[in-house]
Amino acid sequence: MNEIDPNRDMSWLDDFEVSTRLRNCFRHHTNFNSAQDVLAASEMELLRIPNFGRRSLCEAREVFGPPLSPEPHPSGDREAEWRHEIEATATALWREHLIRRIEWLEHHLGRLKADIIESLTR
Numbered sequence: 001m002n003e004i005d006p007n008r009d010m011s012w013l014d015d016f017e018v019s020t021r022l023r024n025c026f027r028h029h030t031n032f033n034s035a036q037d038v039l040a041a042s043e044m045e046l047l048r049i050p051n052f053g054r055r056s057l058c059e060a061r062e063v064f065g066p067p068l069s070p071e072p073h074p075s076g077d078r079e080a081e082w083r084h085e086i087e088a089t090a091t092a093l094w095r096e097h098l099i100r101r102i103e104w105l106e107h108h109l110g111r112l113k114a115d116i117i118e119s120l121t122r
Helices: 011-015 020-029 035-040 043-047 054-064 077-120
Strands: none
Touching: 011 020, 020 054, 035 054, 043 054, 043 077
16 A cells, blocks of 8 residues: 655645535545646445545535545445445444554553552552
8 A cells, every 4th residue: 555645745635615524534544736636536436445434425515515526326236235235334344443542541451550550559
């Protein structure tokens, strides 16, 4: 995957009224360099961006317009496949979030345990 340079020129976004969340998603988690890049991205690609959910998708489509090559309307097996892909992506993102939260808790519980032991040995 390409490295993302958060200091690259994002002035192209200044032409659009976008929320801070959307601006930060594009700046820190994509290599988008123009509105064309946003339009070229599929809904699934956009939804894979961290912190980019349905609300952000609606905002992006409202601000930038519909995708250049719209995805076909899902039907039958394709709809089930898309639903499965969305659920799998959401599950993976949730798992990553929980792992980070557990690591944070373990760190702070370790510090708390050390503080309690220190206070008991005084």
